[in-house]
Amino acid sequence: MTNRRQFLTQIAALSTLSLSSCGWRLANVGSNYTKTSRQLDQLYIYTWTQYTDKQLLKTFTAQTGMKVLADVYDSNDVMLAKLQAGAGAIYSNIYPSDYMVQKMLDKKLLTPLEHERLIGLENLFPRFQNPSYDPFNRYSIPFNWGTTGLLYNSEKLKTPPDDWEYLWQNQKQLYKRMTLLNDVREVMGATLRMLGYSYNSQNELEIKQAYQKLKQLKPAIAAFDTDAWQNQIMAGDLLLAMCYSGDAVKISLENPKLKFVIPRSGSSLWTDTIVIPKNAPNLPGAYAWINLILQPEIAAQTSARLKIATPNSAGFEQLPKSIQDNTILFPPESVLEKCERLTPLGKFEELYDRYWTQLLT
The missing domain is CATH 3.40.190.10 (Periplasmic binding protein-like II)
Known part of the structure; x- marks a missing residue:
């Protein structure tokens, strides 16, 4: 969690x-x-x-x-x-x-x-x-x-995100004002899902494709962070953060203009x-x-x-x-049906970790 x-x-x-x-x-x-x-x-x-x-x-x-x-x-x-x-x-x-x-x-x-x-x-x-x-x-x-999704500032983002691809499509507007989780499986998984693949892909070409896609987005990302983004989005420094649903509930109750969406292509169910x-x-x-x-x-x-x-x-x-x-x-069952549990990847974990290290460095 x-x-x-x-x-x-x-x-x-x-x-x-x-x-x-x-x-x-x-x-x-x-x-x-x-x-x-x-x-x-x-x-x-x-x-x-x-x-x-x-x-x-x-x-x-x-x-x-x-x-x-x-x-x-x-x-x-x-x-x-x-x-x-x-x-x-x-x-x-x-x-x-x-x-x-x-x-x-x-x-x-x-x-x-x-x-x-x-x-x-x-x-x-x-x-x-x-x-x-x-x-x-x-x-x-x-x-x-819970699930994983996107928490966004509905006052400043007039077009709300509805899927993971929103990050790439609005990279200029979100430049250095969005964060992704510091979690290789969640971030790589969301990108794989956006590309039409499984969160748990064990296909080397698909995994590489997800890494290359993330590499394009990397310059616009403020940080890969699981916790500290909360104060930043509350202060208005961030427009969007990838986060867990439990965190989103707490923050959206404190600030109703911050809204949470589970991407339509699917997300993780944890x-x-x-x-x-x-x-x-x-x-x-x-x-x-x-x-x-x-x-x-x-x-x-x-x-x-x-x-x-x-x-x-x-x-x-x-x-x-x-x-x-x-x-x-x-969430309603219709949303949960599109979500996917993370599973162990065996020898492919090394490949995910290698790409993740390259991305962060």
Whole structure:
């Protein structure tokens, strides 16, 4: 997601800043974490910056007596790199996106979920009870879902964007006043989709074509950025930003002239999940955390506070109608049919990464 999607933009830029006073810290557990600190009255989680929610921590502690300490990250790759460096022995819950669940499975980084210890799986919408990235939720439960699209200033852009090609067609007007996500799969995927290909193309010619198209656009792009664009578009410095739907909801509520569109040729459909890593130090706490998230009233409260789309059907029913009817959070099926989940690319990931490095440099 989480975002992918309460934002800590400033925190993301200050890697040494501690948020432990409110339970959230920026990836600073570090090497001084030892077996002696793996106590069952503490739960360490690793989640997206976008999902920081002080109230959720308080609720968990009130229900279980456990203290939650959370580190945050702003990309799946950062999370995976830390896990592969040994952090799997620190955290009991992690929030990977759907395709990353598959990658983590391939790398044997996850613990299978014991469904008899989970309460409320039946509350999930049917589409999330047997997802393609993790059949029958054997290793993950969904936390948030959404799409990727374009947030634009409707006062200054009289012709609204309706597809990805708008960026190329209006390159002069958008020069240095638009941003794309700092995410190779999202940016390359959107360009591939615009060209009529799959987000998950494994055709070398198609991937190269997408890179060449992006190379044409590169001089006009202000930045490849996942977080900092928000303050800039609110201040009027940007006209358009590629972003996740959850972020778009929060910002458009603050400034209604900023509107979100899912491109007509299609976009990505993503789910951020909760998993238990192998060697999780607090297994009872990990299941207690997941069971808290599965409670319908908690799902509804979290959705309303963080402006995220809950995959919990029973929780959805408890949301105010104004949130249920928000088509940024909950797009109609006709839009979702054109969207595509990211999937692992195997050996082609190296090709995507090579083109991405060339583009950024």
